[in-house]
Amino acid sequence: MPDPAPSTLPAPRLRTRFTDLLGIEHPIVQGGMMWVGRAELAAAVSEAGGLGIITALTQPTPAELAREIERTRKLTDKPFGVNLTILPTITPPPYDAYRRAIVDSGVTIVETAGSSPEPHMEFFAEHGVRVIHKCTSVRHAVKAERLGVAAVSIDGFECAGHPGEDDVPGLVLVPAAADALTIPFVASGGFADGRGLAAALALGADGINMGSRFLCSAEAPVAASVKRRIVEASELDTRLIFRELRNTARVARNEVSDEVVRLLAAGGAFDDVRSLVSGARGRRVFEEGDLDAGVWSVGLAQGLIRDVAPAGDLVRRIVAEAREVMLRLAERTSG
Structure with missing residues (x-):
């Protein structure tokens, strides 16, 4: 599917506590995706007013991360962040x-994920870094x-990657x-369009975080076949792997994820699927476009991506x- 011609028309600012906190225009965050969160994509989102x-x-060394941050700065002077999983x-x-x-690169926004950010909080606080966990x-x-x-x-259960074990x-x-919270928060998992953003705001969130939607963007550094599969797929075309190991992950449905589910459901252990789920194989999917080369993350939101x-x-x-x-709802419920 050809990429639509880019628009240069600015969108009126959509202000929330989250945008005020970070000095951005719109409460939309591009998820920090492994192998995908590179300068061109991050800069394009920030330049449009998101984060x-x-x-x-994704960068093999800290020095290469510093170079990637510098590349991003050459593409936008708007705020952007770094994900540290x-x-x-x-x-x-x-x-x-x-x-x-x-910190040495002057980044003041960090998204942490995975384990607790506690070991990193003192260092980031000392250097004026705002942490989004x-x-x-x-x-x-x-x-x-x-x-x-x-x-x-x-992250709700709809998300790509690890949704936790509470479902x-x-x-x-x-x-x-x-x-439960007093600080700003953004909702993640299942968001791909303006209906989702409006719904998240109505439910009490201060914005949304999107991974799968930006994975299917022109700037995402992944093969065209991956983007076509997302457009063609429905919300039914994901698999939950590692359920038996209590390390659940939502990935695209393909030959490899089907085999992982089969092996673990039959009583297999992680060692029985280790070679199938290696990160190197998943990276091949994105770089080479072989959709069955390994497991790769995508969320239920792919069913909304056209x-x-x-x-x-x-x-x-x-x-x-x-x-x-929001305007339509206000008109519908007024009077």
């Missing part, structure tokens, strides 16, 4: 060095607020978070749609 995110661990591994990345590269439950969001994060991004969808999770569009156009379109939805 673009570079993914730190913290996961327990046999050989952990040099998180301290990545943190230092972020991504989590999948109200209890984790409340704990993050106590730790001093500036905002939370809360609470956004329609319940978002208002529950609104009742085109491949420039990321800036997506931001402007979604804000305009949200305004139209």
Whole structure:
């Protein structure tokens, strides 16, 4: 499907507590996706008034992350952030060095995900960095607020990647978070258009975070076949893997994810699927376009995605749609 011609028309600002906190125009965040969160995409989202995110661990070294941050700065002078995903591994990345590269590069917005941000909070606070912590439950969001994060991004069960083990969808999770938090938060999982943004605001969120929608943007550094599959797929075309291991992940349905589900359902252990789910195989999907080369993340929101569009156009379109939805509802319920 050809990319629509980009639009240069600005969208009227949609102001919330989240936009005020970060100095951005619109409450739309581009998810920090592994292998995808690079300069061109992040800059396009930020330039349109949203918050673009570079993914730190996509860069092989802290020095290369610093270069990617500099590349982003050459593309936009608007605020953008860096995602730092913290996961327990046999050989952990040099998180301290990545943190230092972020701060030394002058970045003041960091999205943390995975494990608790607690080990990183003192360092970031000392350097004036505002932390947005991504989590999948109200209890984790409340704990993050106590730790001093500036905002939370809360993932409903619809999201790509790891939705946690509670299986609470956004329609319940978002208002529950609104009742429990005092800091700004954005809703994540299942959002792809202006209807979703308007709904998130109505449920008490201060904005939305989108991964799958921006994965299917012109600037996303993934193969065209991946974007076509997202456009063609429905909300039924994902699989939940690792359920038996209590490390659930939502990925695209393909030969590999079907095999992983089969093996684990039959009593298999992680070692039985390790070679199938390696990150190197998933990266091949994005870079080479072989949709069955490995597992790759996509959310239920793919059922709402109908085109491949420039990321800036997506931001402007979604804000305009949200305004139209809210105006239409006001007219419908007035009098």
